[in-house]
Amino acid sequence: MTFPTPAALQEVRLAALAARGLRLAVLRLDQRPAAHNGNKGYKLQPWRERLARGAGRGLISLGGAHSNHLHALAALGREEGFATVGLLRGEPCLTPTVEDVQANGMTLHWLGYGGYRRRHDADFWQPWQARYPGLLPVPEGGCDESAAATCMAIVTELREGLAALGWPDCQQLWLAAGTGTTLAGVIRAADPAWQVVGGLAVPPGHGVEANLDRLLAQHTNPNWRLLDASRGGFGRIDAELARAMADFEAQTGIALEPLYTGKLWLALRQEIEGGALPPGSRLVLIHSGGLQGRRALEAQLAALAAG
Ligand SMILES: Cc1ncc(COP(=O)(O)O)c(C=O)c1O
Structure with a gap:
């Protein structure tokens, strides 16, 4: 990179x-x-490469209402023309981060606190992948090898x-x-x-x-x-x-x-x-x-x- x-x-x-x-x-x-800010320019790079190889048509990920990760992801989707979906912790609220990700075209779903806690369950992604075929699930915080x-x-x-x-x-x-x-x-x-x-x-x-x-x-x-x-x-x-x-x-x-x-x-x-x-x-x-x-x-x- x-x-x-x-x-x-x-x-x-x-x-x-x-x-x-x-x-x-x-x-x-x-x-x-924004799309490359801080450590995100590095952490999101493997996902950009997967999309460039045709592995999907966009990215779906998780975070809070102030998430730097979702903020960068939405800006990247806007910049590179791919779809983004954000699954948010808690109840709907309008923070500067939420305003920005929406302005960058990210579709949001608020999971509440209980729903967000289920993010580590083995079948968590299944309904989301059925709902958004072709969107690659990015783990919380973009954490992977x-x-x-x-x-x-x-x-x-x-x-x-x-x-x-x-x-x-x-x-x-x-x-x-x-x-x-x-x-x-x-x-x-x-x-x-x-x-x-x-x-x-x-x-x-x-x-x-x-x-x-x-x-x-x-x-x-x-x-x-x-x-x-x-x-x-x-x-x-x-x-x-x-x-x-x-x-x-x-x-x-x-x-x-x-x-x-x-x-x-x-x-x-x-x-x-x-x-x-x-x-x-x-x-x-x-x-x-x-x-x-x-x-x-x-x-x-x-x-x-x-x-
Ligand atoms: C500004 C900032 N610094 C540091 C980190 C920590 O990065 P990591 O999750 O790779 O430990 C994050 C979270 O991703 C962050 O948003």
Whole structure:
């Protein structure tokens, strides 16, 4: 998977880094357009290839009312002219994400909470495939082996970025994990000398560890770790998080979103402030995009940051 323009690897200046002799660069996957934003440009690539081979006439997938995955999927369907159907968690509501996916032609079905919980049942897809013949079912969050494989290309971009910055290497590479698909791809492709750190956006035991076991079964790079960045729950946001995001944006000009990259930065900042990183370390944070999902939370974030 190659993009016409490589993602920028941008070094940022922050007081917390300077005080400890550390350097940090952000891989700006967030700057890509909606259909390819963040990690989605990689995770959806195998599905584009299947459609290009004539395996189906469109895609059907699942997510919440703020889902970055459905947002990118709908934009891609619009861009490439294939049909998209979204199965949504909960009761009908109009969020900026829902407005966008509808504007991009995605057909929506609201499953309620009980109906959505049945998504792992063996016969879940059967009625949907009968209703929408030729639409390929994409697992929740786009999590599968082929998506992990295409996420390896993120490391190719990172290597180009390191060369452009004149950094010989990095000591730690941080990224957020929701299903662990992107993390698995990055671990597979990373230089074993770099430590890959996966910041869990969901609490431990919510599937990421099991997905990683499966997606890394044939792979040997041992230099990675997971840490709980979830702050007690996937959707939970609090004042410390809101302030950390606002402070990061004020110092670097880079916006984060609260569910993945904001929590990731706060976890990294805590390690920096705790003195866990040797002076001179070069760090990279992958900005996996998803700022679209933040639109519904702006007022809450501003109130928390100000409080
Ligand atoms: C913005 C953002 N970052 C990170 C992730 C985590 O990706 P993964 O599910 O591959 O762990 C997601 C979810 O897909 C996301 O939307």
